[in-house]
Amino acid sequence: MIPAAFDYIRAHSPDEAFSHLQQHGGDARVLAGGQSLIPAMRFRLARPAVLVDINGLADLGRLELGRTALAIGAIARDSAIERAPWIGETRWSLLHDVSRVVADPVVRQMGTVVGSLCHNDPSGDWTAVALAARAAVVVRGRQGTRTVPIDDFLVDSFTTAVGEGEMALAVHFPVPGDRTAGSYQKVERKVGDFATAAAAVQVTLDGKGAIKEAGIALSAAGPCAVRVTEAEQALVGQKPTADVIRAAADAASKRSEPQADLRGSVEYKKNLAGVLVARGLRQALARLGVQA
Amino acid sequence: MKVTITVNGTPYTRDVEPRTLLAYFLREHCGLTGTHVGCDTSSCGCCVAVLDGQTAVKTCTMFAVQADGHEILTVEGLAAGGALHPIQQAFSDQHGLHCGYCTPGMMLTTVALLKHTPAPTEAQIREGLAGNLCRCTGYNNIVKAVQQAADVLRQPAAATK
């Protein structure tokens, strides 16, 4: 399978990339890792007239761990997260988990975090993780750059807040507090497959062992990844007990609105959402030394 | 578009359409047919090559124009000076192949895997090769081949490879 013809532009600076995108508007797409875009083009599900390749922009390939945020540039690969020196720290366990189950290990060497967010596949992994971790995407538009909270960024299946002629430059993950752990639970039919169902979970405990903050999100549970606010509310302020976890899991099952497909029925996937949230919470808490 | 891609140390300057996938560039423009294509969905891994010495890429999911100015290693470039690369030797020794169609991709994925994980466990090997499918061998001997290659490459004498 071979894509339809297109014009290729290699950008030498973010400014140049942006000006090409401005010029071509809806006809142009940014080419980062290409691991979703190129297959879509091969099947002619996507037919951009112009591709603006940003792979040469080394500055956009960095992971910058600051005091308050981890900035992941637009061409930082999934494998860079997988191999980051700090990825073993408990507070980053959500990113640790997801970085090992996105697509397959070869695709991860090209695929990018920001690209995955911009693609916004209903069954993608990073979107749910970004919700649970309360990330924000830096978008360059005509009015300059703006930071879009992930909840506003994910608009609909394959649609984001990145408008025509705009480009996403980075995603910022807040640096989690000390007593924070996460977990990414994914059921896939085989390694490399999209999620049948997946849950991203991140919790922060306070000094007394109660849940101070909670991020709960699902993938493959609707048109795009979804935050389970009811589950978060059920958790925050509570001591982590089996009942609290069950309440969060039930809220997740209820919130999940999956599509039936070859990976499973609606009932199966709704049920899985709850199972995976419960497992994720138990694992995250276990990482903090709490059995629930 | 005119591109120059250094494949196995040799620069290839060719005029290509932007939509030409790197796999087809290697096969049809460079005549390097060891890079195979087995699917259209980035699933099988038959087409894996190594980009700039570090990164395993599915060459069916990358345009040739993206590789302009870069270095690509394919199966034809693994053996240096007539001697098999330790990974090649291991796949041959351990019988990590039947029909052999998936073998180039398996080996090139292994190049990048061992670069980042020089002493992999069996589980790490199986996970590291999870983007490469084989329909014949049952994988046992592929895992053994990667173990042998890792052992050999960790010997000081092989450090220059």
Place this chain on the structure above:
Amino acid sequence: MAEARQVPEVAAPAVAQGNAAYAWPTHPTYMGTDVQRIDGPDKVTGRAKYSYDIQRPNMLYGRIVRSPHPRARVVAIDLTMARQAPGVKAALAVVEPNAILMFQGEEVAAVAAATEEQARDAARLVKVQYEVLPPLTSVEQAMSPDAPKVFPDGNVREGAAEETGDLAAGFKAAAHVVEQTYNTQVQTHVSLETHGCVCEWDGDKLTAWVSTQAVHGTREGFAQALKIPQANVRVITQYMGGGFGSKFAPDAQGIICANLAKQAGAPVHLMLDRKEEHLATGNRPSAYAKIRAGVSADGMLTAFDAQTWGTGGAGVGAGFPLPYIYQFPNRRRQHKDVYINAGGARAMRAPGHPQGCFITEVLMDELADLVKLDPVDFRMKNLPPDAPDARWRAYFPIAAKLFGWDKRHPTGDATPGPIKHGFGCSANRWGGGGRGSHAHCEILPDGGVIMRCGTQDIGTGTRTLVSIVTAETLGLPIDAVNTEIGDSLYPFSGGSGGSTTAASVTPAIRVTAVKALDALKAKVAPKLGVPPADLVASDGRLHARNDRAKGMTWKEACRTLGAEPIAVDGEWQPGLSASGTSGVQMAEVEVDTETGVSKVTRLVCVQDCGLIVDKLTAESQVIGGVLFGVNYALFEDRILDRNTGQMVNPNMEWYLIGGPSDVPEITAHLVDQPERGVIGLGEPPAVATAAAIANAIANATGVRLRSLPMTPDKVLAALEQQRAGGTR
């Protein structure tokens, strides 16, 4: 309409009846040992050229336009725009207007252009007008009385009932009866190298590099379809990326490629893509069985009554053996082939057997549970009598010991928590055996040896086996033999199917090498003053049997030939091969009862194959066959849209093949039977795996899955049904 191309069963004895002149060596140097594949270095360097890799001067790329509809009438085909597209050098219609197309993917037209990109662009410009006709999209629909009559002789072909014994008496003797319906899915071959070829004409002579399991059969196929003499066709297959039963002929794409090449006056490369491969190059038919079966209080099978059906697609049968292996003294079976508008079935790794095995072996465990017998003990009671080709009574205990079967718990893992473990077992049988291969051997004055045989190595290691037998016979190192195969110019050998290649080829090689050696001995004997019959070849020397010193090196011996090499023909003879294999498999699974995900954690396979020629390739065949079974059990499923009849998953993203981390390490225990002769091995290990896994899942969870593949949602649905107090 065509029947599935099934490899004919070989009628051969279960034990080779001595062939004194060419008997296998009793103390072999190489045979039965681990011999490395001689083509390993070519395959790891990219030097091995598959048909897909063939590049010829001025070569064009071909592309086929296929019906998107499972059933349609062709109203018109317009090639005008395609012919005018850039780079196009040939375009042709494959069917005439008014042709009725019977499956999605059926060939309609084709183009050839200078590049692959141009060929694909041009194919999009072929304008085909279809009258879409309502298709039969499922067996249920095709069998329903109000289904449209799509196939001329009816949508359903009912075979004659097979009946043995007294069914009523059998059920009367039963203490327990199981009544259930079982089914298996349609599986496609998914060879990593797709079907296709490169065709090049030189005047009226055709050379075709084809990804095929049969160079001679494919030569015949080209000649018939193109109406040219077989002598004008040469088919070459040096390396091929898997076939598994689907590649025995030029197929439509081969003939189209030859015609495009003729029209363009240039070589054409035409390889299918993954979607075409799923749609149009064969599959394993589905199987359904509605069974009533009885067992006596003491655990003896009493009765078996089955209605079975299945679909091999458009006009192709869906037969399978049932009941499988075990002895039901009173039995009846009524089978129906059901036709639907989908690509036709072809032979696929042990045609019919995985279906029959799955259905029977799952039933066997259900019956064992009812009489509260261990599954192995229950099987041992009901196996057919021991015979050289029926050794399960010996193999079940071997497998049980290797596997640790004694640690099996009764059905339903009582361990707390969501993860449940279970064991399962099953057995397989297959024919194999040999026939009709020819070979030609040259011994050259400089000591060189060439063995030529028109067989092909489909990945199993045939090239290596030819070298092993030649080297063994001539007393030479393996790398002293030049093995040349994969070309229809070489002496005839049959298709590589039915696990018959080793048993066909190796006797022919043995006979030919012995004859060549005899000719050399006759030349050398007078010079050594030793009668030819007293000469032996070993360790690179020809010498007197009882006096090693009385001899000469191989090179010296060959020098005595002067200018004229030895060149002899030989052919397969009886007495060196046999048929009939048996095997047993045991599986351990880990089932997550909250997600339904089953992971196979261990697999043990005990398998015989007669005389082992190369232990390394034989073991690897077994391991690969078992993987095929794992994929059949858990992953693979060709799914058609119920309404449109179009395949929903014609790719490798939704049609799943397990990767290295989806499957466990597989233990192969080969049973060597040198006394039986060579038999063959490719197919049997793929047969029993799915059944063993199904039984292990039931042992783990207490719920029985009677339908393949055993996907997580099916497992969970079965668990839910059990919790709800549903059928058990």
